[in-house]
Amino acid sequence: MEIPVTGFVVNNNDSDSEHSHILYLTSWNGIPIHVHEFKGVTSFDVGHDHRYASKTEPAPSGVQHVHRYCTFTSVDNEHRHLIKGVTGPAIPLRGGGHFHCFEGCTTVSGAIPHTHEYSGKTGDALDC
Structure with missing residues (x-):
């Protein structure tokens, strides 16, 4: 099953982190989230x-x-x-x-x- 998700990715500028980006979701299955x-x-x-x-x-x-x-x-x-x-x-x-x-x-x-x-x-x- 596929669920449409929208959002954006930002570089977190944290050189000590294992992850270099942060994902911010703005909608899940067409419904805005907060x-x-x-x-x-x-x-x-x-x-x-x-x-x-x-x-x-x-x-x-x-x-x-x-x-x-x-x-x-x-x-x-x-x-x-x-x-x-x-x-x-x-x-x-x-x-x-x-x-x-x-x-x-x-x-x-x-x-x-x-x-x-x-x-x-x-x-x-x-x-x-």
């Missing part, structure tokens, strides 16, 4: 917190949808955690567009094994 940026700070546990920032996986535009996300936290207290999950559904913004809320618990890590809670919203939207 991503959202997300960032935040985890809960304060075992004497520290972590920061995180990334982009969601692509999802279709113009229909109700969610986004998967996955990133690592900053290294603090000599360790980091994995953040991974699925956003809530799209929430419309008054001026157009939308955002998503997300929340979860990191993986276990650290000399004293522990997790952190996190929550937020994609982009520059109002609080969830």
Whole structure:
């Protein structure tokens, strides 16, 4: 089965990378797709917190949808955690567009094994 995909390729100019180009998809099977940026700070546990920032996986535009996300936290207290999950559904913004809320618990890590809670919203939207 063939699915028509459109997009563009950009040279990432990273000489240390195993990949010299980045592929940006703009449509999947004729449906426009988009991503959202997300960032935040985890809960304060075992004497520290972590920061995180990334982009969601692509999802279709113009229909109700969610986004998967996955990133690592900053290294603090000599360790980091994995953040991974699925956003809530799209929430419309008054001026157009939308955002998503997300929340979860990191993986276990650290000399004293522990997790952190996190929550937020994609982009520059109002609080969830």
